[in-house]
Amino acid sequence: xxxxxxxxxxxxxxxxxxxxxxxxxxxxxxxxxxxxxxxxxxxxxxxxxxxxxxxxxxxxxxxxxxxxxxxxxxxxxxxxxxxxxxxxxxxxxxxxxxxxxxxxxxxxxxxxxxxxxxxxxxxxxxxxxxxxxxxxxxxxxxxxxxxxxxxxxxxxxxxxxxxxxxxxxxxxxxxxxxxxxxxxxxxxxxxxxxxxxxxxxxxxxxxxxxxxxxxxxxxxxxxxxxxxxxxxxxxxxxxxxxxxxxxxxxxxxxxxxxxxxxxxxxxxxxxxxxxxxxxxxxxxxxxxxxxxxxxxxxxxxxxxxxxxxxxxxxxxxxxxxxxxxxxxxxxxxxxxxxxxxxxxxxxxxxxxxxxxxxxxxxxxxxxxxxxxxxxxxxxxxxxxxx
Numbered sequence: 001x002x003x004x005x006x007x008x009x010x011x012x013x014x015x016x017x018x019x020x021x022x023x024x025x026x027x028x029x030x031x032x033x034x035x036x037x038x039x040x041x042x043x044x045x046x047x048x049x050x051x052x053x054x055x056x057x058x059x060x061x062x063x064x065x066x067x068x069x070x071x072x073x074x075x076x077x078x079x080x081x082x083x084x085x086x087x088x089x090x091x092x093x094x095x096x097x098x099x100x101x102x103x104x105x106x107x108x109x110x111x112x113x114x115x116x117x118x119x120x121x122x123x124x125x126x127x128x129x130x131x132x133x134x135x136x137x138x139x140x141x142x143x144x145x146x147x148x149x150x151x152x153x154x155x156x157x158x159x160x161x162x163x164x165x166x167x168x169x170x171x172x173x174x175x176x177x178x179x180x181x182x183x184x185x186x187x188x189x190x191x192x193x194x195x196x197x198x199x200x201x202x203x204x205x206x207x208x209x210x211x212x213x214x215x216x217x218x219x220x221x222x223x224x225x226x227x228x229x230x231x232x233x234x235x236x237x238x239x240x241x242x243x244x245x246x247x248x249x250x251x252x253x254x255x256x257x258x259x260x261x262x263x264x265x266x267x268x269x270x271x272x273x274x275x276x277x278x279x280x281x282x283x284x285x286x287x288x289x290x291x292x293x294x295x296x297x298x299x300x301x302x303x304x305x306x307x308x309x310x311x312x313x314x315x316x317x318x319x320x321x322x323x324x325x326x327x328x329x330x331x332x333x334x335x336x337x338x339x340x341x342x343x344x345x346x347x348x349x350x351x352x353x354x355x356x357x358x359x360x361x362x363x364x365x366x367x368x369x370x371x372x373x374x375x376x377x378x379x380x381x382x383x384x385x386x
Contacts, residue, residue: 022382024322025292028353029375034331034361034368035077038066045070045358045369047093047138050290050348052356055080055091055100056369067091067102070371072356080118091118093138093145099171101127101136101145115147117171128174129154136169138192143171146193146201149178166190166201166216179216190216192239200225200237200246213237213248225265228272233258235272238297239288239345243267247286247295250274262286262297262319276325277301278315286319287359288345294376295319296343296357301327305337316343316359318374328372331361339363341370353377 037043040059048054052072057065067080067089081089081104089104098120103113115127115136127136132151139145146168153159161181166188169176179190179199188203197218204211211234213225225237225246231253238248244267251258252274260283265272275295277284280302287297301315313336316328330339343359357372 023378023380025294025320025376026379027318027323027326027374028377029373030329031373032329032331032361033371033373034333035070035371036368038068038077038079040064041365042367043068043369044360044367045344045371046091047345048347048356048358048371049094049096049098050350051096051098052347052350052354052371053094053098054356054358054369054371055094055102056358056360057090058369062086064088065090067100067104068369069094069100081116081124083124089116092136095139095141097141099139099143101139101147101171103135115145115149115169117145117169125171127169127171127176129176137190139171140193140195140197142195142197144193144197145169145171146190146199148189164188166199168193168197168199180222191237194240194242194244196242196244198240198244200240200248202236202248204234210234211236211251213246213250215240215244215246226269226271228252228261228263228274230274235263236285238286241289241291241293243291243293245289245293247289247297249285259283260285262295262299264289264295275319278317278325278327280312281315282312284317284325285342287343288357290346290348290355292349292355293320294346294349294355296346296359298340298342298359299325299327303336308337311337313337314340314342316341316357316361316370316372318343318346318355318357318372328357328374331368331370334361334363343372349376 037058039061043058045056054070068077091102100118115134118124131149134149136147150164166179190201199216213235233253234251236249246265250263261274262284263272278299278301281300284299298314319325341361347356355374
C-alpha cells in the first residue's frame, strides 16, 4: 500500500472518532473513609491533590483546630502547624508538589488571622506583607497563591484598600498583588487558582445588587462569569480547572424564593449550565472540578427512612457528563437519615483509574473529614480499524 492510500484508509477508519468520543467514564467502585480528628469533636477536609494528599483542619481534645496533612495511602494525619503550639490553624489548599497554604491565628485571636505557605522540610512561612487579617485558599504549580486580606498595608496606616480584598501572592519572592479595591462592607473571596494563574471567586456588593461570580486572568483582565439562561439572583465561583472551566453555586430566581443549583461554565460558552439534583432534592452546590471535568459538591436528596420517617439530607456527589450526578457513599457506621455530607475538592484521575475526593460528613452533632476513593474506568466506545 502506498503512503497516500494508507493515509486515506486511516482517515476513513478514524472518521467516526471525529464525530463522537473514543471512550466514556464509568464508576466501578466507591468507598468512604472517616479521617477522624486530633482527639476533638470536629474536622473537615478542604482540598486534595492528584497524588491523593488531603489537607484540612481537625480539632484537638481542647477544641482548638489544627491544620493537617494526610499523605495519599497513609492513615496518620500530620500536624502541619505544630510549631505554633495551641494556636488555631487550617490547611486550605495543596498543589501537586505538596505545597500547602492556609491560615493560623496568632495570640490576638481570629480577627488577626495570618496566611501561610508550608513546604515540607522548610519552616512554615507567613505570607508577606503581614496584614492584620489574611487567608490563603489555593496554590497552583507555579507557586501563585489566591486569598484575601483586610486592613492597611503594614507600616502604612493610610494605605487604600483596607476592606476585605482579594489578592495573590508569589510564594518564593514575597511578592503580592491586590487584585482590586472594594468599598464599604462588600463581601468577597478569591477561592481558587489554576496553573495559568486564572483566579476565581465571588463578590457581594450588597442590596439591591446580586452576588457575582468572577474570574481574573493572568493579564489582569477581570470578567463576570456568564449566568445561566434562567433568571439568576446570585452566583458564587468555588473552583476552576486548568482548562478554565469554573464551577460553583447559582441562585435561581423563582416565585416564592430562590433555588440553589450547582453550575458549570466552560470557557468561552455564552452561558453557564446547571447540573441536576439527586432524587427528591431541591438544591445543590458545586465546590471543585478536576482536569478530567469531574465535578464534586453536594445535593439535597430524599432518603428513604424505612420504618423511620423519610428525610431530606445533603449528600456529597460526583458528576461527569458521561454518567451524571452520583451520590457518594457514607462512611461505615453512619446512618443515612441522620447524616449530611459535602464534597469540597477532587483530585485528578490516576493511571490506575482512582479519583479521590475530600470533604466531610456531619452526624450526631459532630463533623468529620472524609476521603472518598472512586474507581473510574474508561470504556471504549469506538475502536478504529485499518
